Amino acid sequence: MHLSVTWSAGVPCSGISRSRALGPLSMQVQGVSVGPPHPTKRATPSTLLRAPLLAPPSATPTQTVQQASPAPVYLQDSKTLGFLEAAKQLGIKNKLRPAEFSGLRGMCLPMESLDKPAEGEVLVSVPRRSSITLAPKQRCPFPDWIKTEYWQSAPWFAKLGLLLLRERNLGQASRLSAYVAQLPSSFDHPVLWQERARLQQLQCPAMIQQVEEQQREWAGLYKELCDKGVQPGAQPVSREDFFWALCAVRSRTFSGPYIGSTLADRLRLGAFVGVLALTNISLGLADAQRTLSAAVAVFLFNIIYEVVLSRSLKQYAMCPVIDFINHSSREQSEVSYDYFLDCYTVAASKAYAKGEQIFVSYGSQTNYSLLQYYGFVEADNPNDCYLMTNILKWLEDRATLDKGRLEALEKDGLLSSLKLVSVAPTGFPASTLQALRFLLAPDAEASKGLSAFESGASAEIEARLAEVLVHACSSELASLGTTLAEDQALLKSAKPAKGLSGPDRLAVAFRIEKKKVLHSCLKALTS
Known part of the structure; x- marks a missing residue:
């Protein structure tokens, strides 16, 4: 075994x-x-929901063909x-x-x-x-x-x-x-x-x-x-x-x-317990059946104790x-x-x-x-995301925020889903979508409460939601200082010997991958 x-x-x-x-x-x-x-x-990404009413892309944006491994130099x-x-x-x-x-x-x-x-x-x-x-x-x-x-x-x-x-x-x-x-x-x-x-x-x-x-x-x-x-x-x-x-x-x-004890430790423990049991029986110090039962109990207790211990x-x-x-x-x-x-x-x-x-x-x-x-940075990392901290700012460009609704989100613990948003290549988290629907809804629909927006809303709200998400991704990309194409050209042209230093190359590689996530999300939202 x-x-x-x-x-x-x-x-x-x-x-x-x-x-x-x-x-x-x-x-x-x-x-x-x-x-x-x-x-x-x-x-x-599989647990992050994209905006509703939008068709999924033909392939997950981060799926790439596995490149042939370069030849080794031993x-x-x-x-x-x-x-x-x-x-x-x-x-x-x-x-x-x-x-x-x-x-x-x-x-x-x-x-x-x-x-x-x-x-x-x-x-x-x-x-x-x-x-x-x-x-x-x-x-x-x-x-x-x-x-x-x-x-x-x-x-x-x-x-x-x-x-x-x-x-x-x-x-x-x-x-x-x-x-x-x-x-x-x-x-x-x-x-x-x-x-x-x-x-x-x-x-x-x-x-x-x-x-x-x-x-x-x-x-x-x-x-x-x-x-x-x-x-x-x-x-x-x-x-x-x-x-x-x-x-x-x-x-x-x-x-x-x-794992505190190895197999050898367990065998030594078993031998020690067995010797004690046989000694007790041979000297007539205890009943044979009770002694053997006690020995088995001690041995099993130690094993079970360590299994439980290893889980914590x-x-x-x-x-x-x-x-x-x-x-x-x-x-x-x-x-x-x-x-x-x-x-x-x-x-x-x-x-x-x-x-x-x-x-x-x-x-x-x-x-x-x-x-x-x-x-290091992994290119085309299928598990990558983009952490957005400005979604409320981008939302204000498209809608007036209601103070009462923000307080309701805070009370229900959903406001945090708008302060730090984990954007996947396929879209936004379900909790973020729910909170945004609630903020975008007319008063009559918002009066139904947060739970009414957990899985979707009217076509009008969903259309406004899609518009906000596209605007958020586009605005986020525009705020970063450089474009994806500019960063890719910079990394490609820089020679390690006379170009970017190690940390600088890492910084450029990192922001390239983050911009890829936003571009992929935009593609998913507009497909």
């Missing part, structure tokens, strides 16, 4: 969406899913080869090879592979002991360096960041030195963009606000670390190193249910080799924890061709979370 628990990347992000994957995770026993589906995140440098050799010594089983694909590092099936892996075949297996892991309520492993009080109050990613820094500080004495050396030496995450002008290049107030909140959070964590986190006389942590570790952790960590507690891991596999929203491969082997695995989601890049899915991530926490 194969027992694995699906893991996912990261943790919930505040506000915009959820980061590298979280939510209830599914346990699979011989392919049978037990528990909630994976992953559960923000509402996806990495043969001494650092990479040294890491692969060190991975073997750590017990990591790996059928993939690091390579560059159009300048981007990833993992692929080697051309010299004798056989193509079948669907479901394990491609990478990393023992838990060979990862950097953080268990729930884990005690501070280096109280001589970090004060226990700080450790206990720090968020998970700060703790894991300190674990990573300790491994880096150990240098060659660390069992994971080759892995740490392979990590990026710097990051382009927006949280590191200190210039306000650079953040403004994102052309997205909601994203800018989210990044600035993250900057304040990280600055506060570092100040607290300096003020009361490091033991007197211990090695201090620089701001640059601390932020580097946080970026590495937030972009490379997988999370899943906490989460642990985190940075897995060498696995975290070099890139993300794709169109992939089904995920990271799983194999209970019997006590290791993290990635299995083939299909029959890959030799030389083809292997991907895993971080879950239904928007480009907001991908850029903020992973430092």
Whole structure:
């Protein structure tokens, strides 16, 4: 029997969406899913309703033909080869090879592979002991360096960041030195963009606000670390190193249910309980039937207790080799924890061709979370959306807002659906449509109450609603400062060596994808 628990990347992000994957995770026993589906995140485009009375487009705007994978250029440098050799010594089983694909590092099936892996075949297996892991309520492993009080109050990613820094500080004495050396030496995450002008290049107030909140959070964590986190006389942590570790952790960590005991631990427990039972029986200290019943009860209680515990507690891991596999929203491969082997695995989601890049899915991530926490933008992301904060402003261009109706929306909790609107390529959320119908309705119809507008309204109201939505998308695009065509031309013409810097290229790529969402929504509304 194969027992694995699906893991996912990261943790919930505040506000915009959820980061590298979280939510209830599914346990699979011989392919049978037990528990909630994976992953559960923000509402996806399929749950966002487009405006009524409008015909759907012939195809979802974000559906694209999968491009052929670029040819791999295998990495043969001494650092990479040294890491692969060190991975073997750590017990990591790996059928993939690091390579560059159009300048981007990833993992692929080697051309010299004798056989193509079948669907479901394990491609990478990393023992838990060979990862950097953080268990729930884990005690501070280096109280001589970090004060226990700080450790206990720090968020998970700060703790894991300190674990990573300790491994880096150990240098060659660390069992994971080759892995740490392979990590990026710097990051382009927006949280590191200190210039306000650079953040403004994102052309997205909601994203800018989210990044600035993250900057304040990280600055506060570092100040607290300096003020009361490091033991007197211990090695201090620089701001640059601390932020580097946080970026590495937030972009490379997988999370899943906490499994406190391995199969070997369970077998040892069973043997211990059995020895105690037999000793009691042989010495005549207790009735045989009662002793055996008690032993079985103790053993089952421990197993059941841990199953229940694993549903409420989460642990985190940075897995060498696995975290070099890139993300794709169109992939089904995920990271799983194999209970019997006590290791993290990635299995083939299909029959890959030799030389083809292997991907895993971080879950239904928007480009907001991908850029903020992973430092990249996924082109034509099928899960992307546009966060609109000005819909009431655009509504006022077409209608007079009634104060009494706004108060009614506030009372029913629907006003928030107009303050931050998640626009999908196919349209607007149902709650936003309901609130707008209510605001646009004549007094006689509005008197029926909010519930009357949940699934639709009269043809007149629906026509006004469609007009408002088209105006909102068009006005939003006009307010962004540059057009989609201008941004695409800028990104295409800029050469990395003499053109846009890394952060600037990311900002342009990000706003291109956001404008694509608005254009696709406009197309859906007017088709």
